[in-house]
Amino acid sequence: MILHIIRTLGVKGGVGYAYEYAGTTFEQMTMEERMTVCNMSIEGGARCGYINPDQVTYEYLKGRDFAPKGEDWNKAVEWWNSMRSDADAVYDDILTFDAAEIAPTVTWGITPGQGIAVNEAIPIPDSLPESERAIAEEAYRYMQLIPGAPIQGTKVDVCFIGSCTNGRLTDLREAAQFAQGKRVAQGVKAFVVPGSERVKKDAEAEGLDKIFVEAGFEWREPGCSMCLAMNPDKLQGDQISASSSNRNFKGRQGSATGRTLLMSPAMVVAAAVNGKVSDVRQLL
Ligand code: SF4
Structure with missing residues (x-):
């Protein structure tokens, strides 16, 4: 969803502003899903991302280490409720999306804004606004992808589930649902790094690690890992990764020619199982 929003507004769409997300889709999200969206607001240029605090927020916080307790909790909830945007708040701009129409989104280029639906073709230069053509040309060269070709079916070498963006418990639960009973394709290195x-x-207590390992993923120690090529977690040469991290800049994953396709953790599982960019909805 956030890749779709950034694709629509661009990586500079939020510069100088804060993004506030509202509507039934965000209301129904878990707190961790909301964090993913808000985290990546920065990739859209915004100063921050915000969703009004509600019952989901309070249930997530209550009882956690460092959360207020007893009467302090009641006071805190009252204070947080007072922060909610007023019903008649005035915004600099409002955009409306229909979530039902957003297909799983994948980046094809070298910025998080260069994304397309998994069933779309890589854009051809003439279809892009003039202001986006130079960076698109740079992306075609670097990514070795052909304008007009489908992104689905692009072979991947490495599949990475993790990062502060998408390495939370609900991310791992969802990815494990898709990985259960499947097998990572031959020749693909796939690994899961809890956030x-x-x-x-918590994931091990639920047995998620076993599901991943049985499917052929490595289950690793927590950290940033391949989000930024930490320690040995680096792409080699011009390998392509399917990555649930948040940045696909040139060289981000440790090789000056390494290529990164950003996607959700569930989409990374689909790529790992098929050895190529795939529509996770077909794994259902
Ligand atoms: S390097 Fe670490 S902290 Fe930074 S975006 Fe990646 S996972 Fe998050």
């Missing part, structure tokens, strides 16, 4: 030590422990 924190707590996520790792």
Whole structure:
């Protein structure tokens, strides 16, 4: 969803502004899903991303380490409720999306704004606004992808599920649902890196690690890992990764010619199982 929003507004769409997300789709999201959207607002140029606090927020916070307790909790909820945007708040701009029409989105280029639906073709230069053509030309050269070709079916070498953006418990639960009973394609290196030590422990308590390992993923220690090519987690040469991280800049994953396709954790599972960019809806 956030890749679709950034694709629509561009990586500079939010410069000088804050993004506020509202509507039934965001209301129904878990807190962790909301965090993914807000985290990536920065990739859309915004100063921050914000969703009004509600019952989902409070249920997520209540009882956590460092959360207020007892009467302090009630005061905190009252204060947080007072922060909610007024019903008649005035915004600099409002855009409306129909979530039902957003297909799983994948980046094809070298910025998080160069994304397309998984069933779309890589844009041809003439279809792009003049202001986007130079960076698109740079992306075609770097990514070795052909304008007009479908992104679906692009072979991948490495599949990475993790990062602060998409390495939370609900991300891993969703990815595990798709990985269960499947097998990583031959020749593909696939690994899962929980976002924190707590996520790792909680995921292991639910047996998610076993599901991933049985499917052929490596289950790793928490950290940033391949989001930024930490330690040995680097692409080699011009390998292509399907990555649930948040940045696809040139060289981001450790090789000066390495290529990154951003997508959701569930889409990374689909890529790992098929060895190529695939529509996760077909794994259902
Ligand atoms: S390098 Fe680490 S903290 Fe930075 S975006 Fe990636 S996972 Fe998050």
